[in-house]
Amino acid sequence: MYNKRxxxxxxxxxAGMVFFYVPIILLIIYSFNYSKLVPVxxxxxxxxxxxxxxxxxxxxxxSLSLRIAIVNATFxxxxxxxxxLAMVRFGRFRGRTLFGGMLVAPLVMPEVITxxxxxxxxxxxxxxxxxxxxxxFTTITIAHITFSLAYVAVIxxxxxxxxxxxxxxxxxxxxxxxxxxxxxxxxxxLAPGMAAGxxxxxxxxxxxxxxxxxxxxxxxxxxPILIYSRIKTGLKPDINALATIMILFVAACVAIAALxxxxxxxxxMQDELIANQS
Amino acid sequence: xxxxxxxxxxxxxxxxxxxxxxxxxxxxxxxxxxIPFIWLLLFFLAPFFIVGKISLAELKIASPPFxxxxxxxxxxxxxxxxxxxxxxxxxxDSLYFRTYLNSLKISIISTFICLLxxxxxxxxxxxxxxxxxxxxLFAVILPFWTSFLLRxxxxxxxxxxxxxxxxxxxxxxxxxxxxxxxxNEFAVYVGIVYTYMxxxxxxxxxxxxxxxxxLNEAAADLxxxxxxxxxxxxxxxxxxxxxxxxxxxxxxxxxxYVIPDLLGGGNVLMIGRLLFNExxxxxxxxxxxxVAVVLLIxxxxxxxxxxxxxxxxTEAEA
Numbered sequence: 001m002y003n004k005r006x007x008x009x010x011x012x013x014x015a016g017m018v019f020f021y022v023p024i025i026l027l028i029i030y031s032f033n034y035s036k037l038v039p040v041x042x043x044x045x046x047x048x049x050x051x052x053x054x055x056x057x058x059x060x061x062x063s064l065s066l067r068i069a070i071v072n073a074t075f076x077x078x079x080x081x082x083x084x085l086a087m088v089r090f091g092r093f094r095g096r097t098l099f100g101g102m103l104v105a106p107l108v109m110p111e112v113i114t115x116x117x118x119x120x121x122x123x124x125x126x127x128x129x130x131x132x133x134x135x136x137f138t139t140i141t142i143a144h145i146t147f148s149l150a151y152v153a154v155i156x157x158x159x160x161x162x163x164x165x166x167x168x169x170x171x172x173x174x175x176x177x178x179x180x181x182x183x184x185x186x187x188x189x190l191a192p193g194m195a196a197g198x199x200x201x202x203x204x205x206x207x208x209x210x211x212x213x214x215x216x217x218x219x220x221x222x223x224p225i226l227i228y229s230r231i232k233t234g235l236k237p238d239i240n241a242l243a244t245i246m247i248l249f250v251a252a253c254v255a256i257a258a259l260x261x262x263x264x265x266x267x268x269m270q271d272e273l274i275a276n277q278s
Numbered sequence: 279x280x281x282x283x284x285x286x287x288x289x290x291x292x293x294x295x296x297x298x299x300x301x302x303x304x305x306x307x308x309x310x311x312x313i314p315f316i317w318l319l320l321f322f323l324a325p326f327f328i329v330g331k332i333s334l335a336e337l338k339i340a341s342p343p344f345x346x347x348x349x350x351x352x353x354x355x356x357x358x359x360x361x362x363x364x365x366x367x368x369x370x371d372s373l374y375f376r377t378y379l380n381s382l383k384i385s386i387i388s389t390f391i392c393l394l395x396x397x398x399x400x401x402x403x404x405x406x407x408x409x410x411x412x413x414x415l416f417a418v419i420l421p422f423w424t425s426f427l428l429r430x431x432x433x434x435x436x437x438x439x440x441x442x443x444x445x446x447x448x449x450x451x452x453x454x455x456x457x458x459x460x461x462n463e464f465a466v467y468v469g470i471v472y473t474y475m476x477x478x479x480x481x482x483x484x485x486x487x488x489x490x491x492x493l494n495e496a497a498a499d500l501x502x503x504x505x506x507x508x509x510x511x512x513x514x515x516x517x518x519x520x521x522x523x524x525x526x527x528x529x530x531x532x533x534x535y536v537i538p539d540l541l542g543g544g545n546v547l548m549i550g551r552l553l554f555n556e557x558x559x560x561x562x563x564x565x566x567x568x569v570a571v572v573l574l575i576x577x578x579x580x581x582x583x584x585x586x587x588x589x590x591x592t593e594a595e596a
Binding site for chain 1 (some may be wrong): 425568
């Protein structure tokens with residue numbers, strides 16, 4: 001498309017960015033507010049960060065959330081990559097429609113339904129086989145893997161569809177076995193997509209409140225569950241401080257991921273150019 | 279494993295090698311498909327049948343708090359107990375009916391507002407220079423990665439009676455008393471539009487990026503006015519993006535729980551919140567399950583349409 005933007009479109013894009021970022025920027029500014037009442041400005045201060053770092057309940061929740069997020073991201077990346085490969089590269093197979101449906105549905109399924117259904121599954125399983133004996137880390141992780149893998153599969157499918165099969169076909173023509181092609185060519189080329197998928201699964205897990213609240217048990221307070229119970233009773237200055245740390249952390253992670261993907265993308269383009277020339 | 283099979287196959291004829299290869303290939307193909315398939319069957323599909331089953335049970339003061347569908351006491355064949363009371367109750371109690379309607383109303387209006395704002399933003403991003411385009415796209419995606427809960431919380435600070443917007447308006451002198459903006463339907467609309475906007479913009483962007491600009495030029499050359507070109511050329515061509523984006527906003531927004539709970543503060547009826555309360559505050563699991571089943575039935579059609587478009591988009595790319 002031609003690079004022309006009418007005044008109206010420029011205005012809408014600018015207004016959209018203001019709409020997106022002003023609430024977040026204000027949240028960050030108010031985390032440095034001395035006043036105990038969030039909207040009343042009482043001068044710059046880092047006192048709420050001090051309050052934050054002294055809370056033991058918070059550190060327990062952070063540790064639980066991080067452990068769940070890491071295990072979830074790892075399993076979701078493995079399962080999501082397998083699912084993406086199956087959908088894009090395997091043509092037709094029995095149950096493909098059902099499989100595709102189950103891969104897309106978690107993306108749009110209302111969280112209350114997913115949460116309730118998983119909880120009822122865990123309770124039924126406990127009655128039948130005695131597992132999971134208590135709800136917490138394991139049940140939350142399983143629930144998170146189930147919806148995260150769908151997001152990973154979307155990223156992998158897009159990447160597989162975008163990267164074409166030229167290199168794979170060249171390797172097969174030169175006599176490489178299909179399994180070797182998968183290990184030596186497809187997976188390394190998928191690596192940036194898998195890294196992006198891992199990060200997305202990681203942040204989705206750190207972020208999830210509703211599903212976690214359904215499938216958690218006593219003592220299983222993740223970070224969002226803790227934050228939620230604190231803000232249910234109103235605005236809290238130390239939550240602003242926590243929000244600032246989380247937002248900046250995620251922004252840094254995403255920026256690094258974008259940089260890695262950009263460099264990888266450039267390298268793959270060069271590889272493809274060479275493959276096409278020869 | 280592949281190495282050893284390959285070595286032994288050298289002994290055989292070409293035909294044997296090909297057969298072995300095909301067999302091995304189909305073996306790892308099966309593994310690749312079966313592992314995620316079983317996971318989804320067990321943890322995504324099976325739970326829905328359990329929800330369906332429990333929605334047909336009765337509330338019982340016990341752990342777990344519902345009656346069994348199969349009654350084994352008499353020996354021999356189990357008696358099947360199906361109780362449709364929960365569904366009857368949903369139908370008869372006007373609270374549930376009103377809540378479903380209100381959820382649909384709120385999510386339809388929010389989807390429409392998202393489309394009205396998101397469409398020109400996506401179009402504006404597509405028409406930007408290559409570097410600006412990447413930066414803007416990154417700026418749209420970034421909020422999607424930051425905590426949903428905290429983005430909703432940020433609006434509590436903006437909309438409160440003593441919040442930033444009211445303070446600003448009073449300071450300017452536009453109003454004397456704070457306008458009530460938090461804990462009502464207005465706040466819920468703001469929250470949904472704000473948090474779901476990226477879901478509208480990204481599919482629209484992906485769709486518009488592939489548009490053929492020469493069609494617009496051709497229309498202009500043939501004397502079509504810009505508004506005319508927009509409604510007759512651009513809009514029909516971006517329909518797949520509009521449908522995908524709208525469904526991505528509409529479906530989850532209908533079952534939204536956090537936004538009506540935090541920004542609506544109990545004054546706004548939405549089905550996700552009612553389901554959660556039925557489940558946690560009233561511990562009526564059979565009724566909560568029936569609420570979930572009805573919500574699912576309402577959303578099955580839009581979900582199927584979404585999947586159809588998603589499948590077509592993937593096929594088009596491959």
